[in-house]
Structures are given as structure tokens and as C-alpha cells.
Amino acid sequence: MFSIVSALLFSMVVPENACGASMDKLLFYGYIDLEYKQTTGNKYDGSGEDDANMKNGAFDQHHFNILMEATVTSEIAAKAHLEFEHGIYPGAGDAAMVLEYAFVEYVKRNGLKFRWGKMLSPWGIYNEIHDSTPAYLSVYPPELFYRSGTKGGFALIPKWITGMTALGGVPTGISHTDIDYIVYIGNGESRVTINENEHDDNQNKAVGCRLQLTDHDEAYQVGISAYYGDKATSRDKLSETHWTTVFHADFNWREGNLRGEYGRSVLGTQTETSWYVQTSWRFGRYTPYLRYQTLNPHEEGNDEDWTIYLAGVNVKVTDYLFYKIEWNEHKRGSNNRDIVTGEPLEYGEFRSALTLLF
Amino acid sequence: MRYLHTIIALALLATTTQEALSVTFGNVYEKSQIAVVVHKDNPLKELSRAELAKIFLGKRNFWSWGQANDTCDLVEHGLDEQKTSRAIFSQRYLHKDLMILKNYWIKMIFSGKGHPPTRFSDAKEVINFVSGKKNRIGYLPVDKVNSKVKVLKIFDDTK
Numbered sequence: 117m118f119s120i121v122s123a124l125l126f127s128m129v130v131p132e133n134a135c136g137a138s139m140d141k142l143l144f145y146g147y148i149d150l151e152y153k154q155t156t157g158n159k160y161d162g163s164g165e166d167d168a169n170m171k172n173g174a175f176d177q178h179h180f181n182i183l184m185e186a187t188v189t190s191e192i193a194a195k196a197h198l199e200f201e202h203g204i205y206p207g208a209g210d211a212a213m214v215l216e217y218a219f220v221e222y223v224k225r226n227g228l229k230f231r232w233g234k235m236l237s238p239w240g241i242y243n244e245i246h247d248s249t250p251a252y253l254s255v256y257p258p259e260l261f262y263r264s265g266t267k268g269g270f271a272l273i274p275k276w277i278t279g280m281t282a283l284g285g286v287p288t289g290i291s292h293t294d295i296d297y298i299v300y301i302g303n304g305e306s307r308v309t310i311n312e313n314e315h316d317d318n319q320n321k322a323v324g325c326r327l328q329l330t331d332h333d334e335a336y337q338v339g340i341s342a343y344y345g346d347k348a349t350s351r352d353k354l355s356e357t358h359w360t361t362v363f364h365a366d367f368n369w370r371e372g373n374l375r376g377e378y379g380r381s382v383l384g385t386q387t388e389t390s391w392y393v394q395t396s397w398r399f400g401r402y403t404p405y406l407r408y409q410t411l412n413p414h415e416e417g418n419d420e421d422w423t424i425y426l427a428g429v430n431v432k433v434t435d436y437l438f439y440k441i442e443w444n445e446h447k448r449g450s451n452n453r454d455i456v457t458g459e460p461l462e463y464g465e466f467r468s469a470l471t472l473l474f
Numbered sequence: 475m476r477y478l479h480t481i482i483a484l485a486l487l488a489t490t491t492q493e494a495l496s497v498t499f500g501n502v503y504e505k506s507q508i509a510v511v512v513h514k515d516n517p518l519k520e521l522s523r524a525e526l527a528k529i530f531l532g533k534r535n536f537w538s539w540g541q542a543n544d545t546c547d548l549v550e551h552g553l554d555e556q557k558t559s560r561a562i563f564s565q566r567y568l569h570k571d572l573m574i575l576k577n578y579w580i581k582m583i584f585s586g587k588g589h590p591p592t593r594f595s596d597a598k599e600v601i602n603f604v605s606g607k608k609n610r611i612g613y614l615p616v617d618k619v620n621s622k623v624k625v626l627k628i629f630d631d632t633k
Contacts, residue, residue, distance in 0.1 A: 244587075
């Protein structure tokens with residue numbers, strides 16, 4: 117039944133003359149950045165790769181990313197984002213080549229689009245621009261919120277979803293506001309040894325949505341994201357229920373911005389919460405920003421929290437060149453599972469990044 | 475290397491302070507007139523400011539008769555950036571200053587949601603572009619308008 121519906125859908129949207137995109141309908145964008153990071157304070161003297169151990173300071177060719185958009189017809193486009201991370205070469209630490217997204221977009225009409233393929237899960241403010249450093253002020257997005265899986269917890273919502281989405285925006289008719297919506301279904305999460313973009317090791321598909329109220333001039337956005345799926349946490353536990361709710365709000369006034377997000381997620385018997393608040397004010401090319409973020413990866417546990425205070429400045433040198441410099445003060449609970457024995461619970465971290473957009 | 479971040483921070487602080495002091499709040503725009511133009515066969519005579527903004531921000535993809543719209547920007551060479559037609563149009567009709575608009579498009583591009591309008595540097599190019607197909611829309615200084623295109627009346631429905 118599903119295959120018949122898929123075939124019918126496909127036959128409706130694929131144009132008869134779809135035989136490749138000419139170069140004038142092919143757009144490329146990208147960015148490259150170089151970071152410098154150094155931690156200070158009471159440090160572990162080992163040689164670990166964790167940020168807390170980067171006492172020597174290090175340059176990091178973090179991103180070289182290419183985006184492509186091919187317009188096939190006025191209704192259909194193929195979009196892809198390819199990432200080369202940490203100066204990739206085989207077997208090198210965190211280095212990776214990642215297909216951030218690759219999907220087909222079909223615009224049915226105003227306020228209704230469909231996408232199918234691999235996508236950055238549409239939740240909260242940052243996930244769809246997760247690694248796109250030119251698109252936000254700080255060196256990283258709020259990592260305790262968006263990278264909780266590497267901070268002693270688990271991902272609030274998986275970074276990627278492979279499946280189908282429907283999205284758009286419709287006027288509410290009230291005070292010049294629109295509701296932006298996006299709903300999706302996909303494979304969801306699997307064990308780390310399983311490619312979630314190819315296989316699903318449980319029968320239940322993951323579903324999610326984001327609803328966002330925004331005014332016509334984008335002076336504010338408030339929204340809610342939700343995710344429900346089964347996660348295979350081990351070979352013996354292929355279907356642990358994962359349920360997440362995220363609230364976000366973003367306000368712009370003159371040169372200022374105030375934003376925050378709160379997320380609560382339940383995976384099996386473990387409950388995780390995280391939130392952050394960030395404010396900034398632009399002075400010409402310079403935008404100083406402050407952020408407070410916190411993560412409790414295991415509410416049922418004891419002393420597992422992680423908190424980061426951040427102060428930084430984003431300098432827009434030209435339209436294509438950005439410089440970011442910031443100080444992060446980390447405070448971690450002694451039972452946080454990301455901490456390797458002997459690592460400091462509190463440390464400072466200097467980060468800077470030079471980013472070129474092209 | 476030990477003091478590298480301190481040196482960078484101090485250098486940045488010095489330049490930041492210097493520039494911040496010279497910045498005045500808000501923007502000063504030249505009071506020149508901008509006309510929004512469409513193909514002569516476009517049946518519309520007027521458009522609300524909010525609808526126009528949605529078209530130029532990639533939030534409204536189709537005209538009422540079902541054809542996808544196609545937009546263009548005019549950024550004149552040799553002008554102070556804040557005096558270009560794009561800056562004036564953006565402030566007046568999109569309610570965004572130029573830097574906000576550029577940031578907006580960076581987010582749209584990297585989230586796969588859209589890309590900015592085709593960019594031209596001369597009003598004649600805008601007229602040639604708009605007059606070439608029925609689905610196209612652009613803007614240019616009023617004194618550059620000619621009979622090849624139709625001027626849309628823009629009314630503000632958000633006050």
C-alpha cells in the first residue's frame with residue numbers, strides 16, 4: 117500500500133523533462149573556519165582529547181562546509197550540505213565527513229512544502245543551523261542544550277532525521293502573526309553501530325513537530341517542539357521510549373536580542389532537562405553577547421549537572437568574514453558521566469574563531 | 475602562545491571601544507523614492523506591505539494565479555551601502571536594516587529554507603529582468619522606471 121502511494125506521489129511531482137539541472141540553476145554556498153581553544157584553571161595533567169584537557173591551546177580547522185541547491189523546476193529543488201570537520205584524515209580523533217542534509221523539496225503551494233531525505237531535525241532555534249557558524253554569534257551553539265549527548269546525557273532530540281516532512285507558514289489573522297509549522301516522520305534513533313539513515317532497529321517510527329508563532333517583521337518568535345520515538349540503547353533494549361518537549365522564545369528590539377530555550381526529555385527511566393538564556397546588543401559591526409546554560413542529564417541522579425557561563429564578542433569584519441572571541445566558565449557535578457577520572461570539575465575555556473562565508 | 479588569547483582580547487577590546495563610541499543608534503536613510511515593479515502582464519495593481527515582505531523574504535513562493543514568483547535586488551555599485559536601493563527598500567518595506575537582512579539570509583541559506591533574490595547593480599538590469607517574465611518582481615528608484623514595467627501600489631496594512 118505504501119509503495120503504491122509513494123509511486124503515485126512521485127509520478128505527480130516529477131516533471132517529464134527532469135533531465136538534470138543547468139549551471140544557472142545550481143547554487144553553491146559554504147564556509148570555512150579556524151578556531152583557537154585553550155583551557156585554564158586547575159587542570160588534569162594527562163593527555164586526554166577532551167576540551168577540559170586542552171591546556172596547551174590548539175588551532176582547530178573545525179569546518180569546511182559546502183552547500184548546494186539545484187533548482188529542477190520552480191516547484192522542485194534538491195538541497196545538500198556536506199561537512200568536512202576537524203581537518204579530516206582517516207583515523208583522526210573527532211574528524212569526520214558528514215552529510216548534514218540531503219533532501220528533495222517540493223513546494224506544493226504557499227504555506228505547504230514537502231521534503232524527503234536526510235534532514236537536520238527541525239527543533240528549537242538552532243538545530244537546523246547546527247554547524248553553520250556564520251549563522252550565529254557564538255563559536256558553538258548552546259552545547260549543553262544541543263550537544264547534551266556529549267555532556268554526560270543523551271540528545272534531547274536526535275540531530276538528524278531521515279524520512280519525510282511537511283512544512284509551511286499560515287497567517288493567524290491576529291495581530292499580523294503567522295504560525296510556522298513542521299511535522300515529520302523518520303527512522304529515529306538506533307544503536308551507535310547502526311546507520312539510522314539506512315536502517316531502523318525498531319518497528320516504531322519517530323515522529324515530531326515544531327509550531328512557531330512569529331510576527332510578520334520577526335520581532336519575536338515563540339514556539340514548541342515535540343519528539344516521540346523509540347531508541348535502541350543496546351542490543352537488549354531496542355525500544356526504549358524517548359519523549360521530548362522543547363519551548364523556545366526569541367525577541368528582537370532595536371539592536372538587541374533576547375532568546376532562551378527549555379527542554380525536558382525522558383528516555384526509558386532517565387529524565388534530562390536543559391535550558392539556556394542568551395542576550396546580545398549590536399554596536400555596528402560588534403555584537404557582544406552573554407549566555408547562561410545548564411544541563412541536568414539525569415534528574416534521578418545526584419550531582420551530574422553541567423553549567424556554562426559565557427561572555428563573548430562577534431565581529432562582522434566584512435559581510436563574509438566573522439571573528440568571534442569568548443570566555444566560557446564551566447562548572448560540573450562530580451558524577452557527570454562525561455568526566456574522566458582526574459579531570460577538573462571547574463575550568464575556564466577561551467575560544468575564538470575566524471569564519472569565512474562564501 | 476601562552477598569552478596569545480590575552481593579546482587578542484586586548485587588541486579586540488581596543489578596536490571595539492573605538493568603533494562603539496562612533497556608532498549612533500538607528501540608521502540614516504536617504505529619503506529617495508523606491509518603486510516596486512512587476513511585469514506588465516501581472517494582473518495585480520497593488521500589494522500590501524506585509525505580502526511584499528513575505529515575497530522578498532522567501533516566505534511566499536507563488537502568485538495568486540499559481541506561478542512561482544522570482545525576485546531581484548538592486549545594489550548599485552559605488553554607493554555607500556546604506557544608500558543603495560536595497561538598503562532603502564529593506565528598511566522601508568521589509569522593516570529590517572541591511573545587517574539584519576543579511577543575517578536573515580545567512581540563516582535561510584544554511585537551514586535550506588531559501589536563498590536571496592537575484593542581485594543586480596543597475597536599474598536597467600532590473601527592468602530587463604522584470605520585463606522578461608510575468609512572474610518576476612523587483613524594485614528601483616522611481617526616476618528609473620520606464621514603460622517596460624508596471625509599478626505596484628504598496629499599502630501598509632500593519633499600522
